[in-house]
Amino acid sequence: MTPELIKALLKPAAYLESTGSVVLRQTHVSYLFLTDSFVYKVKKPVNFGFLNFSTVDRRRFYCEEEVRLNSRLSPELYLGVVELRQAPEGGAFHGSGAVIDYAVKMKRLPEERMLARLLEEGAVGAADLEAIARTLGAFHLEARRGPEIDACGTVAAVTRNWEENFREAAPFVGTTLPQGDLAVVRGYVDRFLHESGALIQDRLQKGFVRECDGDVHSANICLAERVYIFDCIEFNERFRYSDTAADTAFLLMDLEFSGRAELGAPFLATYRTVTGDDVPPRLLDFYRAYRAFVRGKVESLEAGDPQVPQAQREEARSRAERYFRLCRGYALRSALSPTLVLTCGLMGSGKSTFAAELAFELGCALYRGDVVRKELFTPRRAPEAYDGGIYTPECNRATYRELLSRAEQALAQGRSVVVDSTFRRKSDRHTFAELAKRHGARCVVVELTCDTETVRQRLLAREGNPDEVSDGRWELFAAQQAEYEAPETGEAIAVDGALPVRQVVDAALRKMGLLP
The missing domain is CATH 3.40.50.300 (P-loop containing nucleotide triphosphate hydrolases)
Structure with missing residues (x-):
């Protein structure tokens, strides 16, 4: 997106609804334009291998997928896909100009009720995590199953996902990820898959591999009039088709990252009550390590995006280092006796x-x-x-x-x-x-x-x-x-x-x- 187009979309006139201001936020894959009441999410034309938004047709398709998939957990939040059109000022989400891109339109949630912010402010309690567990547990019980989904829950598939992560993290070795830490994590993953791969296979046979959310962390949860879980993985089926334990492990890991590990106990207890799923602790730790590594990689990508403001890039770099550090910690815990x-x-x-x-x-x-x-x-x-x-x-x-x-x-x-x-x-x-x-x-x-x-x-x-x-x-x-x-x-x-x-x-x- 050109600077001229961004400048045009920061003007209230670019939107059908009345708004007093427009705020731009960026991730490594999206531009988010926030009006007073709505959010317009435009995907960046990037190709990271595991994610490919490089053409307009791909971006339109994945916008449609984002609305469809997120409607499972937050149907009233996602309003549809809107066209970004050419306009005299550069671009607008209305008019009769040529279509130049697409955006997901969402209702804007109250930022002061975002879980990440509440955790930072120390304003989250056990009851909040229990409510999240009930929402996520009910979703997992109804989540879709099938042969194509099961194929992503095998030991071979889990191994492939890890190997892909290691390859994609290679550019960050020596910056956000020390070489020695990568070796520690690799050793842990290899040992776990060799010694405990039967746990993964057992979960598959018991039907716990389903079409999950794939991105259940605190930045994607809002505690408003009800629990909203949004922004699931729409761009890669392999990351969405997983053991339900990988979804729960994501939030458990993020609670630790935020310094509120103690909130994991009420969350997990309620989730088990809702689903009857008593996940083996060492399997949860394995998936926590996976999620921490993924977040380290994602934050590293944002830290290297020249379009992202410098201060935001520095914050992303710090988070990436800490996520990778936590991932190493999970590996070390596996060998730690009391x-x-x-x-x-x-x-x-x-x-x-x-x-x-x-x-x-x-x-x-x-x-x-x-x-x-x-x-x-x-x-x-x-x-x-x-x-x-x-x-x-x-x-x-x-x-x-x-x-x-x-x-x-x-x-x-x-x-x-x-x-x-x-x-x-x-x-x-x-x-x-x-x-x-x-x-x-x-x-x-x-x-x-x-x-x-x-x-x-x-x-x-x-x-x-x-x-x-x-x-x-x-x-x-x-x-x-x-x-x-x-x-x-x-x-x-x-x-x-x-x-x-x-x-x-x-x-x-x-x-x-x-x-x-």
């Missing part, structure tokens, strides 16, 4: 940032000493002296007792857990190590060290930040350093906390034996 990870180190050494990233990648429960302390004693920051206020010996003991209790609950459920605190006393580290031993879990102490100047800069940067939970301050650093009981030789894994967090995590994972 593990208790303790952070250890002085204030400002990067413990909490490291703990959050490690827990994200490995799917661990995460408990922060700073958060637990405030939950037990006060919601306010505490400006008292180093060993005063909520930092007295008694408060310290109570905080570690609560951390121990929460860690035990997670280990009892067979979950790995990260406990983030200074663990500056050897006795505390020993107590937690004994807990892990009682539950047959591995205990790993990760000591983060950091040069003093970096610590000083970090602690000074925290001051005045209302979202900062930690009370660590530069004037308290020397006092903590004086009483710190450093781990003995062989007691802990030492990593440099001054490095970027992903390098810190990689270093720890290598020393834990999870990365080569």
Whole structure:
């Protein structure tokens, strides 16, 4: 689409209905023109192999397919296919000029009720996910079956989809996808297909391979007067014909990506009640990895689209890196026995940032000493002296007792857990190590060290930040350093906390034996 045509379509006069403004948004495959009440979606003339919109006839066909297929879940949302015509100003969605392209016309949904936005704002609860599960579950129960659909649910077909993804991700190796991470994911996929391919075949035989949605993630769900699930895969049958578990895994993965993994439990419980489908956990993880890889690839394509605004491209690049990182995490989890990870180190050494990233990648429960302390004693920051206020010996003991209790609950459920605190006393580290031993879990102490100047800069940067939970301050650093009981030789894994967090995590994972 030429700049002149885009400029014409940003004018209200290009639309039949009255509108006060028109906003343009782009993805790697579409232009979306948003009026006050409607959305006009024009497909870009691109060919990525798995998607081919390179001709006007193809774009018209896939516009029609988009309306037909999305009418299964959101019939009142999709209004039809409209013609984009030549006009004196360049183009318009009315008039008698020559047809130059086509668009899908949709009702505009309230952006403040989009699931992705609600997740970002922390405004989503279990009841919301239960409602989504009921909608998706009912859809899956009625979804079409047939021999041509079953052909896409075999082990060979799943293998082909993965191999296609690996080929198409090749241009992103070394940018959004490190070569070593690709090797880890490849190894995991090969092992799973070799050792657990029978799970895929069993699902096929039991009738779980159907004509699904194919793109069930938070950006395509709106919680308005009812649950809307929209923008399914219309451009490639192979991506729509799949195990229903691949659809549910998409949203479960996206909840983890958004930092709300805990919402997966009510979603999955309700989905199982509606459908009776008790998906094996390791198969769900396999499909979560697949979906994370696909999203990494899609975001990488957007990051490389020169027509997309630079700021949006940078955001897409960051998301791509994180999706690929999560995909690697699913691969690593498959080899992770129940593990208790303790952070250890002085204030400002990067413990909490490291703990959050490690827990994200490995799917661990995460408990922060700073958060637990405030939950037990006060919601306010505490400006008292180093060993005063909520930092007295008694408060310290109570905080570690609560951390121990929460860690035990997670280990009892067979979950790995990260406990983030200074663990500056050897006795505390020993107590937690004994807990892990009682539950047959591995205990790993990760000591983060950091040069003093970096610590000083970090602690000074925290001051005045209302979202900062930690009370660590530069004037308290020397006092903590004086009483710190450093781990003995062989007691802990030492990593440099001054490095970027992903390098810190990689270093720890290598020393834990999870990365080569």
